[in-house]
Amino acid sequence: MSWTKQLTPKLHSLRGRLALFYAALTTCVLLLFATMIYGTAVFIEEQEDEPIIEKERELSAFRHLLFLSLGAAIPLSVVLSTLGSSLMTRRTVKALSDLVEVASKVGPDQLSHRLKEHPATDAEIQRLIHVLNQMLDRVDRCVTSLRRFTSDAAHELRTPLADLMGRLEISLRRPRDNQALRLTMEETLEGLGRLMRLTEILLTLARTDSGELPVSKRAHLLGPLLDEVLGLYEGVAAESGVLLRMECDPRHHIETDALLFHRALANLVENAIKFSPPGGVVVVKAEPTEPADSAREGSDRELQVVVTDSGPGLGDEDPERLFARFYRSPSHRGSIDGFGLGLALTRSFVTALGGTVELRSTPRGTTATVRLPQPVH
Secondary structure (H helix, E strand, C coil): CHHHHHHHHHHCCHHHHHHHHHHHHHHHHHHHHHHHHHHHHHHHHHHCCCCHHHHHHHHHHHHHHHHHHHHHHHHHHHHHHHHHHHHHHHHHHHHHHHHHHHHHHCECCECCCCCCCCCCCCHHHHHHHHHHHHHHHHHHHHHHHHHHHHHHHHHHHHHHHHHHHHHHHHHHHCCCCHHHHHHHHHHHHHHHHHHHHHHHHHHHHHHHHCCCCCCCCEEEEHHHHHHHHHHHCHHHHHHHCCEEEEECCCCCEEEECHHHHHHHHHHHHHHHHHHCCCCCEEEEEEEEECCCCCCCCCCCEEEEEEEECCCCCCCCCCHHHHHCCCCCCCCCECCECCCCCHHHHHHHHHHHCCCEEEEEEECCEEEEEEEEEECCC
């Protein structure tokens, strides 16, 4: 019975099934061909004018020769079918074996493995390998991003939590008067508010990553939307000695989600005020434009919102790096309040609206450009 146990897995393999299929097919073809030949021989003998005994002798000799031919041809066809199927599937089986080997090695800590692409591989297997490598690339990027995000979030939460615990421990070490306790409670409440804001931001980012951020677009007048955003920061800008200015035709319409548009633009305006020196100017300009890609589906035009500040600019900083979560420029770290999540949130909101956002440094400051697709009615 041991040979049957060894043979069973081989018969369930691709090579085994192909060998059985081709062997059975060839055998059926040979039997059908032999039957046709024998039938033709019988028909010919019946048409000839010979004694019946002579006909029977010739047919018997023909059957004997036919059986000998089949006896040699059927085993030979089985052997050739086995060898042919083995040669035909060798590259495919090798590619699938490599796939299984790589898949067995892939894990949370080992996402760098990739399948080798070879031009001699079958076209279907090449496409499979290409798609799987792309999938592994996406998984690798997502896991790396998640680890970085989790590490950064833990770091951002650990510092204020440690500060709050330290304040409370100091307050409990010895009796304090009501004024001192009240001051400690106010500082603690302020720190808790900061943690609450950070938690809300992290939840928002998690919802955008999972595609659960609700988007409800409808037509709005552009002027009131911009007035609402700038109105929130007029006091902050006045305290910083920065002038806020809006340049747009208030009669323009925009089709968007007002809440997401408001939050995306608010982050850009807040950043522009933060980095503008006293006496600086922050300009918010909005106008419809033709899209950079005229073949873009679902839109024949765009709304472009440009926020320009008069700050120090980006210098040699990579603009794309500023959109990374928790990233803060080394030159401003510690001197500017914030979590380093404003631009990441802005990109998430703008992406949810189907648009793009980019930063560009100019000699007089930094320009943030938001482009939102607008349908033509």
